[in-house]
Amino acid sequence: MNFEDENFELREIQRLEGHTDKVWSVAWKPATGINGVSAVFASCSGDKTVRIWEEDSTGSFQCQAVLEETHTRTVRSCAWSPSGKFLATASFDATTAIWENVGVDFECVSTLEGHDNEVKSVSWNNSGSLLATCGRDKSVWIWEVLPGNEFDCVSVLLGHTQDVKMVQWNPSMDTLFSCSYDNTIKVWIEDGDSDDWHCIQTLGESNSGHTSTVWSLSFDASGDKMVSCSDDLTIKVWTSKMQEGDQNAPWEHVCTLSGYHDRTIFSVHWSREGIIASGAADDAICLFVENNDNEVEGPSFKLLLKKEKAHEMDVNSVQWNSGDRRLLASASDDGTVKIWELVRLSGQKLL
Template identity: 75%
Template structure:
């Protein structure tokens, strides 16, 4: 285990949120509306078949459970994601459905149920404009849904290409490119064919091009969208880069290239990874630990390299399934665990130290 860390940082536990009666699988911060005084809102979903909505009190700064979304999913709720506007929350479940909840001033109602997957739906993601929704599942497929008026959703493409359970789907932050990662050890990149309006796989990242050698659990993009980070059962974290200018110009697909591999930092499966707007990568794993990495400015001869800047052992009592940076405060982080709790953290510069990134 590599242990060199930057002493300029501290991770302070702010609050532990309790209420779920089973493992907590996924977290999603509600997008910031850009209005001062609007409280932070966090969604969590669990093996107890519920989704909980937590809201921060402006008076105390503490988070309280404001809503429990239940009696819709009949099995584990595996993933949750807010639409870019924050008006809708999508939740996917082992009951083979994805539910769409509308938030009307804190009152939530299920306005659509998406069916089609053969079994467990593992992940859900909205594109940047909120016009498309992607789901994936144990049935090895990725579905793309078009958001229509009056809370209607139409499946426009079923993507077959993975040979095993698909663990996560994630839209690129600015371009309609979809990334999926799977139990088959691969990451696939999907793009729309402009001529036929159909979707197809334009790139597969696997062991043959410096990819992972075991299940790929999660991925995240940096703020500018020119880099992607992935984590795996092979105990590594990998950084990928692309020519974002070419991708955004529409001149053709820009391939992702392997930049760096981080290994030796977790000694059990890395389940979750998230890249903050400030450039800090956070990882959560089955070793109950959280790690923080950032780009190293020391050696750029062979391209960007990344270094561990902070580690938190025993952040939870059991496996950490999700880590998510806040969409409102740069230094706030939430983590979720098999122990049934959610923890709110502040990642800050140590007293008397300056944060060097």
């Protein structure tokens, strides 16, 4: 999409209430919101529940299910399997629950235990054959998905020195990324000979990395670019030649976006068209796009727009959908989820 010389607006289309504590994370269900299939997403909260929201015939979202009485503490992260059949939820109660979606019902079919305390994030690989979790115990766990809703821990990775905030699989290959309170991002791959997982690169201050807690990361559609955000008030973009077949190809810092948020940046997400969204403790959401100015050397990004006071409190999570409408979901400490649509100022929707 061409964003040059265009004016855009992030228009709030719905404010969703129901959670009774801060909302930590949102996750759109794959293959929804397209070809007549209603858009669906999950939200998780400090109220120990997960809510499933579905778009109705009028384009409004309604709560279709509340997943409760499984987790005993905050649910920090949720992630759909690639097929959309399963939803994984990570909790401060030190467990990860696996929910099977059958029709409109959700059943907890497995509970993964092993972390010493709070589980902060959960992520499925692109094929749905592997699941990763991480937590306050400084560890990253990799689980193999087996028939019969069984999960086998195949590796516990202990490279971080502090709380691990997020795990995320590269969308194009089985390479795992983790970001931490120790200010670093680690890149993990499996040794084909020994089946052992190991860290092949650490992105930190020594290679233009972050200087404080790294909260979140996201990949572009191809998987050869990555964006990360931090307590250091910056957003960093990274690139790699991994897609040329070399899983060991290093990730390199290409640009830093700073001065757009004035408090901790908690979440970043890259849309399929290349729009980076960020949410922060300053209650704002920013959108960035690649700068095509030929006078700028190397890849760079520019601010498309900033939505001040997007929420009444911290914005903890932002995520684009992959459906027909350009929708962004945001979750906040104010206990709400908001749905936004990116439109041109003329009012034309981006399809």
